[in-house]
Amino acid sequence: xxxxxxxxxxxxxxxxxxxxxxxxxxxxxxxxxxxxxxxxxxxxxxxxxxxxxxxxxxxxxxxxxxxxxxxxxxxxxxxxxxxxxxxxxxxxxxxxxxxxxxxxxxxxxxxxxxxxxxxxxxxxxxxxxxxxxxxxxxxxxxxxxxxxxxxxxxxxxxxxxxxxxxxxxxxxxxxxxxxxxxxxxxxxxxxxxxxxxxxxxxxxxxxxxxxxxxxxxxxxxxxxxxxxxxxxxxxxxxxxxxxxxxxxxxxxxxxxxxxxxxxxxxxxxxxxxxxxxxxxxxxxxxxxxxxxxxxxxxxxxxxxxxxxxxx
Amino acid sequence: xxxxxxxxxxxxxxxxxxxxxxxxxxxxxxxxxxxxxxxxxxxxxxxxxxxxxxxxxxxxxxxxxxxxxxxxxxxxxxxxxxxxxxxxxxxxxxxxxxxxxxxxxxxxxxxxxxxxxxxxxxxxxxxxxxxxxxxxxxxxxxxxxxxxxxxxxxxxxxxxxxxxxxxxxxxxxxxxxxxxxxxxxxxxxxxxxxxxxxxxxxxxxxxxxxxxxxxxxxxxxxxxxxxxxxxxxxxxxxxxxxxxxxxxxxxxxxxxxxxxxxxxxxxxxxxxxxxxxxxxxxxxxxxxxxxxxxxxxxxxxxxxxxxxxxxxxxxxxxxxxxxxxxxxxxxxxxxxxxxxxxxxxxxxxxxxxxxxxxxxxxxxxxxxxxxxxxxxxxxxxxxxxxxxxxxxxxxxxxxxxxxxxxxxxxxxxxxxxxxxxxxxxxxxxxxxxxxxxxxxxxxxxxxxxxxxxxxxxxxxxxxxxxxxxxxxxxxxxxxxxxxxxxxxxxxxxxxxxxxxxxxxxxxxxxxxxxxxxxxxxxxxxxxxxxxxxxxxxx
Numbered sequence: 099x100x101x102x103x104x105x106x107x108x109x110x111x112x113x114x115x116x117x118x119x120x121x122x123x124x125x126x127x128x129x130x131x132x133x134x135x136x137x138x139x140x141x142x143x144x145x146x147x148x149x150x151x152x153x154x155x156x157x158x159x160x161x162x163x164x165x166x167x168x169x170x171x172x173x174x175x176x177x178x179x180x181x182x183x184x185x186x187x188x189x190x191x192x193x194x195x196x197x198x199x200x201x202x203x204x205x206x207x208x209x210x211x212x213x214x215x216x217x218x219x220x221x222x223x224x225x226x227x228x229x230x231x232x233x234x235x236x237x238x239x240x241x242x243x244x245x246x247x248x249x250x251x252x253x254x255x256x257x258x259x260x261x262x263x264x265x266x267x268x269x270x271x272x273x274x275x276x277x278x279x280x281x282x283x284x285x286x287x288x289x290x291x292x293x294x295x296x297x298x299x300x301x302x303x304x305x306x307x308x309x310x311x312x313x314x315x316x317x318x319x320x321x322x323x324x325x326x327x328x329x330x331x332x333x334x335x336x337x338x339x340x341x342x343x344x345x346x347x348x349x350x351x352x353x354x355x356x357x358x359x360x361x362x363x364x365x366x367x368x369x370x371x372x373x374x375x376x377x378x379x380x381x382x383x384x385x386x387x388x389x390x391x392x393x394x395x396x397x398x399x400x401x402x403x404x405x406x407x408x409x
Numbered sequence: 410x411x412x413x414x415x416x417x418x419x420x421x422x423x424x425x426x427x428x429x430x431x432x433x434x435x436x437x438x439x440x441x442x443x444x445x446x447x448x449x450x451x452x453x454x455x456x457x458x459x460x461x462x463x464x465x466x467x468x469x470x471x472x473x474x475x476x477x478x479x480x481x482x483x484x485x486x487x488x489x490x491x492x493x494x495x496x497x498x499x500x501x502x503x504x505x506x507x508x509x510x511x512x513x514x515x516x517x518x519x520x521x522x523x524x525x526x527x528x529x530x531x532x533x534x535x536x537x538x539x540x541x542x543x544x545x546x547x548x549x550x551x552x553x554x555x556x557x558x559x560x561x562x563x564x565x566x567x568x569x570x571x572x573x574x575x576x577x578x579x580x581x582x583x584x585x586x587x588x589x590x591x592x593x594x595x596x597x598x599x600x601x602x603x604x605x606x607x608x609x610x611x612x613x614x615x616x617x618x619x620x621x622x623x624x625x626x627x628x629x630x631x632x633x634x635x636x637x638x639x640x641x642x643x644x645x646x647x648x649x650x651x652x653x654x655x656x657x658x659x660x661x662x663x664x665x666x667x668x669x670x671x672x673x674x675x676x677x678x679x680x681x682x683x684x685x686x687x688x689x690x691x692x693x694x695x696x697x698x699x700x701x702x703x704x705x706x707x708x709x710x711x712x713x714x715x716x717x718x719x720x721x722x723x724x725x726x727x728x729x730x731x732x733x734x735x736x737x738x739x740x741x742x743x744x745x746x747x748x749x750x751x752x753x754x755x756x757x758x759x760x761x762x763x764x765x766x767x768x769x770x771x772x773x774x775x776x777x778x779x780x781x782x783x784x785x786x787x788x789x790x791x792x793x794x795x796x797x798x799x800x801x802x803x804x805x806x807x808x809x810x811x812x813x814x815x816x817x818x819x820x821x822x823x824x825x826x827x828x829x830x831x832x833x834x835x836x837x838x839x840x841x842x843x844x845x846x847x848x849x850x851x852x853x854x855x856x857x858x859x860x861x862x863x864x865x866x867x868x869x870x871x872x873x874x875x876x877x878x879x880x881x882x883x884x885x886x887x888x889x890x891x892x893x894x895x896x897x898x899x900x901x902x903x904x905x906x907x908x909x910x911x912x913x914x915x916x917x918x919x920x921x922x923x924x925x926x927x928x929x930x931x932x933x934x935x936x937x938x939x940x941x942x943x944x945x946x947x
Contacts, residue, residue, distance in 0.1 A: 135456065136456070137844050142865075144533070144537060147531075179448050180446070184608070188629075251665065254665070265662065266663075353661070353662055355658065368823065
């Protein structure tokens with residue numbers, strides 16, 4: 099197990115370097131002046147001053163070296179747009195907010211979605227099953243900006259006095275409910291369908307029939323045998339999902355006015371804030387790598403066969 | 410027992426009601442939404458209007474402008490008085506302005522701050538505002554890694570002969586310089602705080618300011634809070650104790666919050682679909698925003714001036730403003746906007762029809778010019794940046810130009826790539842493009858100088874030496890009447906009947922905000938800065 103983890107951590111380094119290289123290449127390819135935000139052209143002298151300040155006057159391999167050094171010392175440099183903030187400031191201020199939002203959304207998705215899938219599978223073709231799957235389809239198909247706007251309009255504006263939900267912001271428990279549900283709705287439906295599908299498949303397996311024939315309690319059969327095997331695809335899906343949820347949803351954060359990191363994934367590219375783009379892309383990569391690692395470790399507990407394969 | 414409990418409950422309710430009303434009469438709080446996180450609250454580094462608004466309210470601008478269309482410089486700013494003699498401007502600062510740490514704001518603060526903004530090390534975007542000062546451009550253009558810039562720093566024409574006087578030597582007499590001083594880039598900063606905290610000096614715990622409000626807190630991307638500065642020289646005139654400023658980017662969310670009563674003033678912008686219903690409310694306020702929305706022609710592609718005049722005349726400005734703009738923008742027949750000093754005289758040569766399509770005469774004029782064109786280009790690439798409003802206007806103009814037999818390919822580009830594409834010089838495929846220009850200061854030079862041959866904002870390839878000489882003359886003409894006459898000739902060369910028409914002006918900008926009917930005194934000035942010091946709640 100330890101060897102496995104160490105090897106995986108070691109392989110993270112080339113992956114991060116590749117991410118930096120690709121991000122750097124793409125940022126340079128799309129061109130555009132990071133400092134020109136309005137129609138006003140920047141006088142040549144001022145452009146020189148800015149290029150000098152942010153190392154944009156150096157050859158590309160020197161700029162690349164700056165980024166690599168920055169990532170490995172976790173000193174990601176100053177933001178080109180927000181001149182009094184460093185990328186580290188931006189990340190340390192906004193990432194915890196998005197992480198909390200993503201975590202709550204994931205919690206909602208898991209707590210509601212997985213039991214929904216399980217019950218739907220156990221009561222296949224019942225009214226509950228059809229109802230749950232119809233709800234899943236709708237929840238997955240309806241875009242998040244629509245659900246967010248509808249939630250805000252009804253639960254915060256129209257019935258705000260009754261529910262106590264605010265119309266914007268991220269302070270206090272009440273402000274976290276609607277965005278978490280809006281963000282967690284699609285993953286919830288995804289988990290529900292996934293778990294239901296896998297459970298139905300597992301329930302057909304011979305060893306389940308054997309267990310039933312042997313006279314084991316149905317609850318134990320489901321809880322111990324069926325569930326463990328059915329959750330593997332859900333756990334696989336959870337890893338990258340967690341990465342994306344935790345780095346914030348641009349749409350949800352914008353509509354609920356939540357000061358998260360999601361907006362930067364869009365605005366840093368459109369404003370060509372190279373240092374922020376680089377920093378947050380690397381952050382997302384690290385998160386996904388860590389999430390995948392945790393999932394692989396979790397596999398060992400869920401499916402002992404993989405444990406043997408690994409060593 | 411129940412009677413006792415009921416009595417206790419009644420007293421508690423009455424007590425809290427009393428406390429609430431007593432509290433509200435003691436402490437007035439207003440919540441104003443803004444549409445973006447301010448990129449920087451450093452007067453030397455801020456480039457956008459959101460930052461400028463906050464900066465202008467927590468500091469004392471050197472010059473405050475009147476709240477009338479004339480934008481007259483008032484004596485209520487940091488500069489109590491001034492003297493303009495040729496190219497020398499002398500500012501006499503008031504003696505009763507203090508930083509929040511109690512120290513007085515002095516001329517040395519002003520000079521030191523300005524030199525900092527001009528310095529090449531700071532790499533300030535708005536350093537060009539200072540280029541009218543002797544030696545400023547040279548100092549700003551110096552490369553500190555290649556030369557010793559301190560010698561050039563010493564040659565910059567600003568000095569503080571004593572604690573309260575600032576002397577400025579300009580490169581030429583610029584009578585509008587006093588109005589230009591109202592720009593936030595001229596606001597002095599407390600240099601010891603910058604030395605101590607470096608980049609972090611603008612955080613609420615570190616910032617030192619001298620204005621009617623203090624920055625009490627700044628939760629990045631979430632909200633700012635301003636509180637009344639009790640030590641401000643004119644604190645008795647401020648009737649609001651606390652201003653909460655949540656950052657709400659989405660126009661729909663801001664409107665929801667406004668309707669729920671969580672905001673008293675909404676400056677976050679509006680969705681076009683909401684505007685027709687909002688316009689009917691007494692809360693709706695529209696204000697002029699000094700600037701022009703225009704289409705530029707690539708004169709190397711559309712070479713015939715008659716075709717350009719035809720295209721400019723065919724634009725149905727009235728319909729665009731009414732159905733797409735919807736805010737009450739003013740149809741533009743000239744590049745110089747309404748509201749610039751002496752604009753009526755400058756725009757004497759205006760002739761472009763406003764109703765290009767509504768009235769047959771507008772279209773007839775356009776067709777007559779098109780007939781005079783020798784080898785007109787019948788297929789034009791029209792470039793716009795990717796925003797719904799711009800695309801809609803492009804489609805409207807495509808239909809207008811169709812009536813002249815000209816077919817238009819609308820090409821939409823992402824903003825930064827768009828700017829790169831336009832150069833100057835613009836890409837050869839460009840036939841026409843859209844841009845806007847908002848004023849830095851209310852003098853026509855800020856607008857007409859765009860169209861000189863070497864201007865970095867001239868994306869038309871148009872170069873007319875006669876126009877250049879008129880503009881060059883104007884900037885050296887202190888006499889207002891003579892200068893206005895030069896602007897008039899320049900505008901005529903640009904958009905007049907006998908002009909070259911390298912651009913087709915479309916409308917003059919306006920802005921809008923919502924303000925609850927019991928709130929008064931919020932002022933959005935035509936240069937894009939909002940002022941809170943006049944706010945009162947009834």
